[in-house]
Structures are given as C-alpha cells and as structure tokens.
Amino acid sequence: MAATSEAGRQASIDSGRAQIAAQKAATRTVVSRWLLLSPALVIILGCGLLPLFIILGYSLMQPGDYAGVVCCKLVPDAWINLFFEQDMFSDALAPNYAYYTIFARSIMMALFTTALAIGVGFPTAYFIATRGPKMRNLMLFLITIPFWTNLLIRTYSIIMVLQDQGVLNKILMRLGIIDQPLQLMYTNVAISYGLAYAYLPYMVLPLYASMEKLDFRLIEAGYDLYANRFQVLRRLIIPLVKPGIVAGSILVFIPAIGDYVITTQLGGGTRMMFGSLISQQFLTARNWPQGSALSLGLMLVVMIALFIYAKKAVGRAQS
Amino acid sequence: MTDTTAATNLAATPASDKPGRRGPRFDVKRQNGFWLVAVFCLAMLYAPMFVLVAYAFNDNQFVMIWKGFTWRWFGIAVNDPEIRGAALLSLKVAAIASVTATVIATMAALATTRVKAFRSLPLVYAIINQPLMVPEIVTAIATMVFFAAIRSFTEYYGVVYLVVSHIVFCIPFAYMPLRARLEDMDLVYENAAADLYATPWRVFRRITFPLMIPGIIGALMLSFVVSMDDVVITVHVSGPGEQTLPLYLIGQLHRGVTPEVNAMSTLFLLASVLLVTIFFIVTRKKT
Numbered sequence: 001m002a003a004t005s006e007a008g009r010q011a012s013i014d015s016g017r018a019q020i021a022a023q024k025a026a027t028r029t030v031v032s033r034w035l036l037l038s039p040a041l042v043i044i045l046g047c048g049l050l051p052l053f054i055i056l057g058y059s060l061m062q063p064g065d066y067a068g069v070v071c072c073k074l075v076p077d078a079w080i081n082l083f084f085e086q087d088m089f090s091d092a093l094a095p096n097y098a099y100y101t102i103f104a105r106s107i108m109m110a111l112f113t114t115a116l117a118i119g120v121g122f123p124t125a126y127f128i129a130t131r132g133p134k135m136r137n138l139m140l141f142l143i144t145i146p147f148w149t150n151l152l153i154r155t156y157s158i159i160m161v162l163q164d165q166g167v168l169n170k171i172l173m174r175l176g177i178i179d180q181p182l183q184l185m186y187t188n189v190a191i192s193y194g195l196a197y198a199y200l201p202y203m204v205l206p207l208y209a210s211m212e213k214l215d216f217r218l219i220e221a222g223y224d225l226y227a228n229r230f231q232v233l234r235r236l237i238i239p240l241v242k243p244g245i246v247a248g249s250i251l252v253f254i255p256a257i258g259d260y261v262i263t264t265q266l267g268g269g270t271r272m273m274f275g276s277l278i279s280q281q282f283l284t285a286r287n288w289p290q291g292s293a294l295s296l297g298l299m300l301v302v303m304i305a306l307f308i309y310a311k312k313a314v315g316r317a318q319s
Numbered sequence: 320m321t322d323t324t325a326a327t328n329l330a331a332t333p334a335s336d337k338p339g340r341r342g343p344r345f346d347v348k349r350q351n352g353f354w355l356v357a358v359f360c361l362a363m364l365y366a367p368m369f370v371l372v373a374y375a376f377n378d379n380q381f382v383m384i385w386k387g388f389t390w391r392w393f394g395i396a397v398n399d400p401e402i403r404g405a406a407l408l409s410l411k412v413a414a415i416a417s418v419t420a421t422v423i424a425t426m427a428a429l430a431t432t433r434v435k436a437f438r439s440l441p442l443v444y445a446i447i448n449q450p451l452m453v454p455e456i457v458t459a460i461a462t463m464v465f466f467a468a469i470r471s472f473t474e475y476y477g478v479v480y481l482v483v484s485h486i487v488f489c490i491p492f493a494y495m496p497l498r499a500r501l502e503d504m505d506l507v508y509e510n511a512a513a514d515l516y517a518t519p520w521r522v523f524r525r526i527t528f529p530l531m532i533p534g535i536i537g538a539l540m541l542s543f544v545v546s547m548d549d550v551v552i553t554v555h556v557s558g559p560g561e562q563t564l565p566l567y568l569i570g571q572l573h574r575g576v577t578p579e580v581n582a583m584s585t586l587f588l589l590a591s592v593l594l595v596t597i598f599f600i601v602t603r604k605k606t
Contacts, residue, residue: 036430051461123356157367258454
C-alpha cells in the first residue's frame, strides 16, 4: 500500500518534471527562433523601414537652403505642392500642371507597357507552356536570363539599337524605307520599348505558372462543342489564366511606374517620369521635402495597386 | 512539334466522327501565330544584347561605325585603371553583401521553416520581403536621406553605407532559395539524430547544414548577382569617389562611347549569365 503511493508520488513528480522540461524546451525554441530572426529583422526594420518613416517626417518640413530640411516645424507645403502651385505673393493655389503632366505620363506609360507586355507575353507564355519538358525548360531559362543581367547594360544595348546611327535606323535606311535617320531616342516610343523590354520576364513567368496548370481537357471539351480557336482562347483560356494575367500586370506595372534607369537614359531630361522627378528633387533641385512627398505619393499608388490585387486574390479564394 | 499528351488524347477520341471539320492531327493546344510571337519575344530580349556584344569587336573609335574585327577592346577594358577600380569596388561590395545577407537569411530561414507556424509568421514574411515591395527609387531615396543623416552625425564616411544598403535588398533574394530548400528537406534525419542523443548544435552541423548547402550556394549566387546588377540604389547611396561599374557606365553613356564600354559590358553580361547558369544547375530539382 505504502509502496504503491510512493510509486504514484514518484510518477507525479516525474510527470511534473517532464512538464517543466517541455516548457523549458518550448521557451528555448521561442528564444532561439527570435535570436535567429533578429539580425534579419533588425537590419530590414532599421535600414529598410525606418528610412521610410524618416522621409515621411521630412515631407512635412520646410526645405533647407541648400539641401536637407529645416527642423522641426511641421508644414503641409510639400503635400499641397503635389497638386497645387502656391502663388509666391498671394498664397493663392493654382493647379500644378507640370506635375499633372508627369503623373499622367508615368501612369500612361506604365499602363501602355503593361498592355504591351501582355500582348507579347501571353502568346509567349502559352507557347512555352504547350512545349515538351526539355524545350519548356530551355525557353524558361532564356526568358529568365535577361532578368538577372544588369539593367543599365541592357538599356545601353537599347540605345545602340535606337540611336540616330543605331542598328534600327541603319536597317531601315539600307532597306530604303527612310532616307533620314528617325529620331527614336528621347521619345515616348523609346521609353515604352525600353520598359517593355526590361519588364517582359515579369509578365511571362507568372503567366506561364498559371498556364502550366491549365486543364486541357476543358479546351478539348470546348472544341467538341464546336468552338473555334479564337472562341477557345477568349472564352476558356483567358478566363482560366486570369490570375496569372493579373499577377503579371502588377509585377510589370509597379516597377514600370517607378522606373528610374530606363526613363532617365532613354527619355533624357525632357521626358520626366515619376522616378526621375523624385531623384531630381533630391539631387538637382535639392528640395528634400518635395522629393519625400513625391516618393510617398508613388508608394501610395503602388500600395493601391497591390491592395486591389490582394482584394481580387482574396475574392477569388472565397468564390 | 507534336505534344505527346495531346497526341494520346486525340488517339482516344476518334477524329473521324466529325468529318470534314478537322483532320486527325488536330492539336488542341495550338493557337495560330503564337509561335511567331514567342520567337519575336525572344528576339526582342536578345537582339539588343547581340548588337552590344557584336560591336565590342568593332575595330573603330566610333562604336556605331563598323570597320573590322578586333579583340583589342577587351584588353583595353581589362587594363583600364578606371574600370579596374570600379570592377574591384563592385566585386568587393557584392562579395561582402552577399555573404552577410546569406548568413542572415540562413538564420532567418532556419527560424521560419521546419517549425510549427507561429502567430507572427506572416508578419515576419512581410518584413523579410519588405525591400521587394517598395519601389526601388523610393528605397534608394529613403536610404540616401537616412545615411546622409548618419554620416553628418557620426562624421564617418566610407563604403560601409553602400554595403549595408546592398545587404538589405539582398536578404529577400538570399532567403528565397534557402526557404525553398529547407521546405523540401525531410525532418526524419534530424529527428533520428536527436533520438540518438545528438545535441541541437551537432544535429545542425552534421545533418541540417550539409543538406542545405545547395540552398546556401543558390542564395550566395543570387544575392551576388543582384548586388552586382543594382543601379538605382547604388547611384543614390554611394558616396563621393565610390565608383562602381554601373556608375562608371552611366558616366560613359553621357560622353562619346568607344567599343571599350561594349567590351566591358560584354564581360559583365558573361559573368552574370555564367553565375545564373551555375545557380540553375545547382538548385535544379532532381527528377
């Protein structure tokens, strides 16, 4: 009797110890998890996220004489200037048409680039997705390679094609289509070609990912019901790969609207876009609050695009 | 090119019961003219680069006027002290940034995979991917302003700022292949080792680490390439006298360009393509 109670007590002590040990182990995993995560979190929060809050603060201050800001009176000027010009004497507000033009150009260019990328990327992705595995891997590899090469070098290669003595003008003149070189550089054509060229892989890859999962039995069923190729494309394939089209559009639109390298190199100083305007405010005009407000405005546009995308994705998941 | 699955599908459905409408070799996957667009797409991606490489062999001061074939620009580019200095700095920044980012990302990947999902996991993902979600020009500007403040406060100038800014955007790129690799790895080996009384450190050193080496190589290469290729952040963050290859190139593009720039760009392209090819071979899933 005494022995059994002794054994029972021992067992309860053991189970208590086991519990404590388990708890200790759990704490240890939590501690080690955050220890392992801390360098990544510290560096990204400190050098990635914190600077964004700093420019939020800067956007609410007055510009310094040469650069920087005057601390620390908060004024909304930079934000107002995004849309209105302040009259120097009367403080009356007038629409800031210079900025409107740049915003409109950026948005139009980004939309046009996205459309161009869909136009070229959709058939390409479909073609890749319907090849055999070997050909498919090779083509995917070829599509991804330019993505990993230096954007500036690729921009230079476009300059070599488009400039006055460039390859395109040479070919057109050799063919006798034109007898004067066309002015292609520093035009909207050059910028949109450059943007589409740079961001095409961002369109092809998500499109390919959704086409790879395409159920071709549905398409066969479509043909059995006497649809022609165009109807199959419009009524079956496009609706089925719509998530890929939306994802690709987001991935092209976002970098295109904020692009800096291509627009500055192919557009020159006259065809300003969002990215070059922001950089100019910091490096040339030295109006940091204005540049900060513009940066945050651009981020807002991007966030809205992402938000619409996320909402659509959630809606799809629910239906 | 006929696809085998399409062919078998069609073999199962007798084509003769719809006479005249389509032949027996009807391919359901085909869309007219799509191959042409695909060819156009690849041509659009590669033709400019071929032009750039071709004119690197042009035996003329003026890059766009072809005179003859020569290798000499490669020699000139390799021996140009300005290019050498810029290349050295680019390599140094990329090497330090990619190694540091890989170490940090490895730790983060170990903490976020192979564990039960914890409550703040989505937030952790969001933070790690933050550098990819903000437009690059905004990141560049914000980092520039932030480091300008630190510079004037500490009065320390140096290449450290550039390296840190590269580490930040390298982390998500290093994290991707590591996470993929760790999620593919089975936990049984670690559990077996733990059952045999190996300490957690020993389990990591003898089991987990050797198994994740392909992921680590992938992370190193990806972040190295991303760092070498960056223009926007480097242009804004680099201090005076810190000229990397992209900065050198921007400077050259505003002057008359000689084929030397093409030769340099060709070497640069070649290095990127080689690294990415190795990356694909190393991380390819064996099937």
